[in-house]
Amino acid sequence: MIGIDENIFLWINGLAGHFAPLDWLLKGVANDYFILVSLCLMLLALWVWGKNTQQRERSQRGVICASISLGLAQGFVSICNIFCFRTRPFDVLPTNLLFYQPTDSSLPSNSVAVVFAIAFAIFLVNRKAGGVMLALASLHAFSRVYVGIHYPFDVLAGAAIGIAIAFLVTLAVRKLDKLFDFVMQLARQLCIA
């Protein structure tokens, strides 16, 4: 299994360094801020999105689920890192490293877990916006392998964690419908929802 993971890593990372514009593009996508901030700004836009209250409330439900999922995904990965540490690929394999050298555990990918948690929570309520967000999250995951800081299995594990957390949070929010309605009513009274 580890052998397959390393072979796929070497193949994807082997693409780096041959075409400068692609390297530049994926370096930007792989960084810790661009995709994450882009997704969070999309959440901000979705908060006011909708032609009427019903449509907007649907979007806002997704934004709340995404925000909770973001926090839980981050927390879950931090807990995982206490119990499991995997060395970064650039420490053990010949790597075309296009990025700085992170020192934390490679498995699971923290940033991928967070972006997938946000994207999937939105996908469950808004297929169009969620689809775009999932595409961005997938590109981010691929770029982390391409620039040489994660194994493919790290980003797959991150994505699985993000998706699972977003799914569970959405289910929980559906169960707590009355509490959600109360919060939204309060926010509407204050004209912020």
Next chain:
Amino acid sequence: MALEYFYLVLVASVGIIQAAVAYNGLKGISFFSYKVSAYLFMLVTAGPAMVSLFTWNERNATGVIEGREQFCFFMLAIVTAIGFTLAFSSLLKYWSMRGSGVKTEGFEALREVTFFQAIRYRYNTVMRRR
């Protein structure tokens, strides 16, 4: 570095909010009378901010903001952007959007009046009921 991050998120947020409220017709919190102006505003604010975030590692080769610090600055930037938008749009449209009353609540009210006006109407309604 964290301050740079804060400014970039703040500027991008203000731009995105303006484009989103213009698209959804929430005139009460828009700085502009025309949608096109709001979209152009987004291009000149969020555009450069996002480019700066995209090229972050070219300017700060090993530049990492710790997760917790990043979260705090992000939230601070978002709250500042929302506060600025609500306050500035309310002041900007104080005279041009003076409705006699608000029939709807929440964001729907912001199609007719500014945020401060909506809050005042809501407060007056609650006081009258008492």
